[in-house]
Amino acid sequence: MEEIKEITPAEVKEKLERGEKLNIVDVREDEEVALGMIPGAKHIKMGDIPDRLEEFDRNEEYIFVCRSGRRSENVCRYLQELGYRVCNMTGGMLEWEGETVPKR
DSSP states (O other), rough: OOOOOOHHHHHHHHHHTTTTOOOEOOOOOOHHTTTOOOOOEOOOOOOGGGGGGGGGOTTEEEEEEESSSHHHHHHHHHHHHHHHHEEEEEEGGGOOOSOOBBOO
């Protein structure tokens, strides 16, 4: 099985600060994202991913985020097997030191 590409919260923060356009998907539950999300992230709960595949473009790379990095890693494994370009944010929101915004 192919390794899952990883990115640290610090690397995500740096890219955002440089103005890079990132496709960040937060897979946490509603009550978790109510505490704040990475600015620009899209919220799709882990359990909803299989029903929302049409929202993903195989030509784009997506960074997946959860609380600690485990659920997002599982989502990455699932989508990578389906041919999507994915990256897991290791450490999740527990290690995020950047700004957060309320879920829109």
